[in-house]
Amino acid sequence: DADVTQTPRNRITKTGKRIMLECSQTKGHDRMYWYRQDPGLGLRLIYYSFDVKDINKGEISDGYSVSRQAQAKFSLSLESAIPNQTALYFCATRGFQETQYFGPGTRLLVL
């Protein structure tokens, strides 16, 4: 079984809709991250969490919110989706020697 899972794997939505991307991990790591990947731009950090009560904004947090429901669960929400939020979204955890372990990604298309 995968250590970091993301649901859904693919999602198509319409402008203005609220959507949630979910991430679960079985690695027992405290630190979790949400990234966005756009072609030619690499990965950029949206939000990160050091534990359930510690959530921080990343480089590009505008238009997004997160919820850390438990050590193992970290959800990303788009309150009102817009087309330029079309991207590949990754959840990650951080373990030994700063190594990050990524989920399989969620491909989001906003029409």
Place this chain on the structure above:
Amino acid sequence: AQTVTQSQPEMSVQEAETVTLSCTYDTSESDYYLFWYKQPPSRQMILVIRQEAYKQQNATENRFSVNFQKAAKSFSLKISDSQLGDAAMYFCAYRRRYGGSQGNLIFGKGTKLSVKP
């Protein structure tokens, strides 16, 4: 602010040959980690290799090795005996060692590697 630069958007290598992917970074820190991640068409991000800045010895993982030049702030990835399965996007990444809330992973924009049979 720290930055990571991958100057080769695309590279190509013949199967069984050797290829080197370049990465440079800018930081004022003396202690940090560097990483290479691979992203195949499946889009999964896979850790290839990790280097700790305080270690002078270059990291190796089977056919993958790095050339870490701390003074030059260079961190290149060498892939020996290239295989078709090595075809992927490769991302270089940096993280300061003692970052707290400031020490997040910073990625380059990636190099797309093609492997010719």
